[in-house]
Amino acid sequence: MRKGIFALIVIILLVGGTHFIRRDGGSTASREFSTERGVIQVRGLVERPYSITYDGLASLPSRNVTVVLYCVDSPNRPRKNGTWTGVPLRVLLERAGIRGDAYKVALYASDGYTTDLYLATVMKDEDIIVAYALNGEPITPRLVVPGRWGYKWIKYITAIEPVGYDFKGTWESAGYPDDAIIPDESTPGR
Ligand SMILES: Nc1nc2c(c(=O)[nH]1)N[C@H]1C(S)=C(S)[C@@H](COP(=O)(O)O)O[C@H]1N2
Numbered sequence: 594m595r596k597g598i599f600a601l602i603v604i605i606l607l608v609g610g611t612h613f614i615r616r617d618g619g620s621t622a623s624r625e626f627s628t629e630r631g632v633i634q635v636r637g638l639v640e641r642p643y644s645i646t647y648d649g650l651a652s653l654p655s656r657n658v659t660v661v662l663y664c665v666d667s668p669n670r671p672r673k674n675g676t677w678t679g680v681p682l683r684v685l686l687e688r689a690g691i692r693g694d695a696y697k698v699a700l701y702a703s704d705g706y707t708t709d710l711y712l713a714t715v716m717k718d719e720d721i722i723v724a725y726a727l728n729g730e731p732i733t734p735r736l737v738v739p740g741r742w743g744y745k746w747i748k749y750i751t752a753i754e755p756v757g758y759d760f761k762g763t764w765e766s767a768g769y770p771d772d773a774i775i776p777d778e779s780t781p782g783r
Protein backbone atom coordinates (compact mmCIF):
# COMPACT_ATOMS: atom_id res chain seq x y z
CA MET A 594 0.00 0.00 0.00
CA ARG A 595 2.73 2.47 1.01
CA LYS A 596 4.67 1.37 -2.09
CA GLY A 597 1.63 2.25 -4.20
CA ILE A 598 1.38 5.77 -2.77
CA PHE A 599 5.15 6.25 -3.22
CA ALA A 600 4.91 5.16 -6.86
CA LEU A 601 1.98 7.54 -7.41
CA ILE A 602 3.96 10.47 -5.97
CA VAL A 603 6.93 9.61 -8.20
CA ILE A 604 4.66 9.52 -11.26
CA ILE A 605 3.05 12.87 -10.34
CA LEU A 606 6.48 14.47 -9.89
CA LEU A 607 7.78 13.06 -13.19
CA VAL A 608 4.73 14.14 -15.17
CA GLY A 609 4.65 17.53 -13.44
CA GLY A 610 8.37 18.04 -13.97
CA THR A 611 8.21 17.14 -17.65
CA HIS A 612 5.26 19.46 -18.07
CA PHE A 613 7.18 22.28 -16.37
CA ILE A 614 10.27 21.79 -18.54
CA ARG A 615 8.17 21.79 -21.69
CA ARG A 616 6.32 24.96 -20.71
CA ASP A 617 9.51 26.73 -19.77
CA GLY A 618 11.24 25.68 -23.00
CA GLY A 619 8.24 26.84 -24.97
CA SER A 620 8.13 30.29 -23.43
CA THR A 621 11.90 30.80 -23.91
CA ALA A 622 11.57 29.92 -27.58
CA SER A 623 8.65 32.29 -28.10
CA ARG A 624 10.53 35.11 -26.38
CA GLU A 625 13.47 34.67 -28.78
CA PHE A 626 11.06 34.44 -31.67
CA SER A 627 9.34 37.72 -30.81
CA THR A 628 12.71 39.50 -30.39
CA GLU A 629 13.85 38.26 -33.79
CA ARG A 630 10.65 39.33 -35.51
CA GLY A 631 10.91 42.79 -34.01
CA VAL A 632 8.72 45.85 -34.24
CA ILE A 633 9.59 49.38 -35.33
CA GLN A 634 7.68 52.28 -33.80
CA VAL A 635 7.27 55.44 -35.83
CA ARG A 636 6.61 58.11 -33.21
CA GLY A 637 7.57 61.60 -32.07
CA LEU A 638 6.68 64.64 -34.18
CA VAL A 639 4.20 62.82 -36.44
CA GLU A 640 0.45 63.12 -36.94
CA ARG A 641 -0.30 59.37 -36.75
CA PRO A 642 2.22 57.27 -34.80
CA TYR A 643 2.21 53.58 -35.78
CA SER A 644 4.15 50.35 -35.38
CA ILE A 645 5.28 48.01 -38.11
CA THR A 646 6.73 44.53 -37.68
CA TYR A 647 9.98 43.60 -39.38
CA ASP A 648 7.94 41.21 -41.54
CA GLY A 649 5.51 44.02 -42.42
CA LEU A 650 8.25 46.04 -44.13
CA ALA A 651 8.14 43.70 -47.12
CA SER A 652 4.59 44.87 -47.97
CA LEU A 653 5.71 48.49 -48.50
CA PRO A 654 7.29 50.01 -51.63
CA SER A 655 10.85 48.75 -51.84
CA ARG A 656 14.05 49.90 -53.43
CA ASN A 657 17.38 48.27 -54.29
CA VAL A 658 20.54 50.17 -53.45
CA THR A 659 24.01 48.91 -54.33
CA VAL A 660 26.48 50.43 -51.89
CA VAL A 661 29.43 49.57 -49.62
CA LEU A 662 29.38 49.82 -45.81
CA TYR A 663 32.57 51.38 -44.39
CA CYS A 664 33.40 51.74 -40.70
CA VAL A 665 35.28 54.92 -39.80
CA ASP A 666 37.80 52.79 -37.84
CA SER A 667 39.15 51.12 -41.01
CA PRO A 668 38.18 53.62 -43.68
CA ASN A 669 39.60 51.80 -46.70
CA ARG A 670 38.33 48.32 -45.98
CA PRO A 671 34.86 47.57 -47.33
CA ARG A 672 32.94 45.95 -44.51
CA LYS A 673 29.77 44.85 -46.28
CA ASN A 674 29.12 45.07 -49.95
CA GLY A 675 26.27 44.39 -52.28
CA THR A 676 22.67 45.20 -53.12
CA TRP A 677 20.48 46.13 -50.22
CA THR A 678 16.67 45.90 -50.47
CA GLY A 679 14.43 47.95 -48.24
CA VAL A 680 11.90 50.69 -47.67
CA PRO A 681 12.95 54.34 -47.99
CA LEU A 682 13.06 55.93 -44.54
CA ARG A 683 11.15 58.80 -46.10
CA VAL A 684 8.26 56.45 -47.01
CA LEU A 685 8.06 55.14 -43.42
CA LEU A 686 7.97 58.71 -42.10
CA GLU A 687 5.44 59.99 -44.63
CA ARG A 688 3.03 57.18 -43.69
CA ALA A 689 2.89 58.78 -40.23
CA GLY A 690 2.60 62.38 -41.48
CA ILE A 691 5.66 64.40 -40.48
CA ARG A 692 4.86 67.46 -38.39
CA GLY A 693 6.18 70.86 -39.49
CA ASP A 694 8.28 71.32 -36.35
CA ALA A 695 10.39 68.19 -37.04
CA TYR A 696 14.06 68.96 -37.64
CA LYS A 697 16.01 65.73 -37.12
CA VAL A 698 15.20 62.02 -37.05
CA ALA A 699 16.34 60.08 -34.00
CA LEU A 700 16.78 56.32 -34.50
CA TYR A 701 16.83 53.79 -31.65
CA ALA A 702 17.97 50.15 -31.52
CA SER A 703 17.25 47.27 -29.15
CA ASP A 704 20.88 47.14 -27.96
CA GLY A 705 20.69 50.77 -26.77
CA TYR A 706 22.51 52.16 -29.81
CA THR A 707 21.17 55.39 -31.34
CA THR A 708 21.94 57.57 -34.33
CA ASP A 709 20.42 60.59 -36.06
CA LEU A 710 19.88 62.16 -39.45
CA TYR A 711 18.68 65.58 -40.52
CA LEU A 712 15.09 65.38 -41.77
CA ALA A 713 16.08 67.40 -44.86
CA THR A 714 18.70 64.72 -45.71
CA VAL A 715 16.17 61.91 -45.33
CA MET A 716 13.56 63.71 -47.46
CA LYS A 717 15.89 64.29 -50.41
CA ASP A 718 17.59 60.86 -50.51
CA GLU A 719 15.34 57.92 -51.42
CA ASP A 720 18.40 55.66 -51.16
CA ILE A 721 18.36 55.95 -47.37
CA ILE A 722 16.45 52.74 -46.72
CA VAL A 723 15.51 50.41 -43.89
CA ALA A 724 16.98 47.31 -45.53
CA TYR A 725 15.63 43.82 -44.88
CA ALA A 726 17.74 41.92 -47.42
CA LEU A 727 21.33 41.95 -48.64
CA ASN A 728 22.08 40.28 -51.98
CA GLY A 729 18.67 38.63 -51.84
CA GLU A 730 19.23 37.09 -48.38
CA PRO A 731 17.03 38.24 -45.48
CA ILE A 732 18.79 40.31 -42.81
CA THR A 733 17.58 41.84 -39.56
CA PRO A 734 16.35 45.25 -40.73
CA ARG A 735 19.00 47.96 -40.56
CA LEU A 736 19.50 51.40 -42.01
CA VAL A 737 21.52 51.87 -45.20
CA VAL A 738 22.88 55.40 -45.63
CA PRO A 739 24.90 55.70 -48.86
CA GLY A 740 27.93 57.97 -48.60
CA ARG A 741 27.91 58.01 -44.78
CA TRP A 742 30.08 56.09 -42.31
CA GLY A 743 28.80 52.86 -40.77
CA TYR A 744 27.79 54.53 -37.51
CA LYS A 745 24.71 55.91 -39.31
CA TRP A 746 23.78 52.39 -40.46
CA ILE A 747 21.87 51.47 -37.31
CA LYS A 748 20.93 47.80 -36.83
CA TYR A 749 18.09 46.24 -34.76
CA ILE A 750 15.91 49.37 -35.18
CA THR A 751 13.13 49.73 -32.60
CA ALA A 752 12.04 53.33 -33.15
CA ILE A 753 12.15 56.11 -35.73
CA GLU A 754 11.38 59.44 -34.13
CA PRO A 755 11.28 62.89 -35.74
CA VAL A 756 12.34 65.44 -33.13
CA GLY A 757 12.44 69.21 -32.98
CA TYR A 758 15.87 69.56 -31.39
CA ASP A 759 19.49 68.63 -32.15
CA PHE A 760 19.33 64.96 -31.08
CA LYS A 761 22.73 63.25 -31.32
CA GLY A 762 23.24 59.48 -31.39
CA THR A 763 25.79 57.25 -29.66
CA TRP A 764 28.89 58.16 -31.71
CA GLU A 765 27.68 61.62 -32.74
CA SER A 766 27.40 62.64 -29.08
CA ALA A 767 30.90 61.19 -28.48
CA GLY A 768 32.33 63.69 -30.98
CA TYR A 769 32.19 61.90 -34.33
CA PRO A 770 30.96 64.19 -37.14
CA ASP A 771 27.18 64.43 -37.20
CA ASP A 772 27.03 64.40 -41.02
CA ALA A 773 29.35 61.32 -41.18
CA ILE A 774 30.12 62.04 -44.84
CA ILE A 775 32.71 59.63 -46.27
CA PRO A 776 35.43 61.55 -48.10
CA ASP A 777 36.31 60.48 -51.62
CA GLU A 778 38.29 57.23 -51.76
CA SER A 779 41.27 59.09 -53.23
CA THR A 780 41.50 61.38 -50.16
CA PRO A 781 44.84 60.72 -48.39
CA GLY A 782 44.41 59.34 -44.88
CA ARG A 783 40.79 58.55 -45.37
N1 LIG B 1 22.31 48.68 -33.16
C1 LIG B 1 23.54 48.95 -33.55
N2 LIG B 1 23.76 49.35 -34.81
C2 LIG B 1 24.98 49.65 -35.23
C3 LIG B 1 26.09 49.60 -34.36
C4 LIG B 1 25.86 49.17 -33.02
O1 LIG B 1 26.77 49.06 -32.19
N3 LIG B 1 24.56 48.86 -32.66
N4 LIG B 1 27.35 49.95 -34.82
C5 LIG B 1 27.42 50.80 -36.03
C6 LIG B 1 28.74 50.87 -36.61
S1 LIG B 1 29.88 51.88 -35.82
C7 LIG B 1 29.09 50.23 -37.79
S2 LIG B 1 30.59 50.45 -38.56
C8 LIG B 1 28.14 49.30 -38.42
C9 LIG B 1 28.77 47.94 -38.63
O2 LIG B 1 27.86 47.11 -39.30
P1 LIG B 1 28.06 45.56 -39.36
O3 LIG B 1 28.01 45.05 -37.93
O4 LIG B 1 26.92 45.05 -40.18
O5 LIG B 1 29.38 45.28 -39.99
O6 LIG B 1 26.93 49.12 -37.68
C10 LIG B 1 26.45 50.31 -37.09
N5 LIG B 1 25.16 50.03 -36.54
Ligand SMILES: [Mo]
Nearest residue numbers: 664665743744
Ligand atom coordinates in the same frame (compact mmCIF):
# COMPACT_ATOMS: atom_id res chain seq x y z
MO1 LIG C 1 31.83 51.72 -37.02
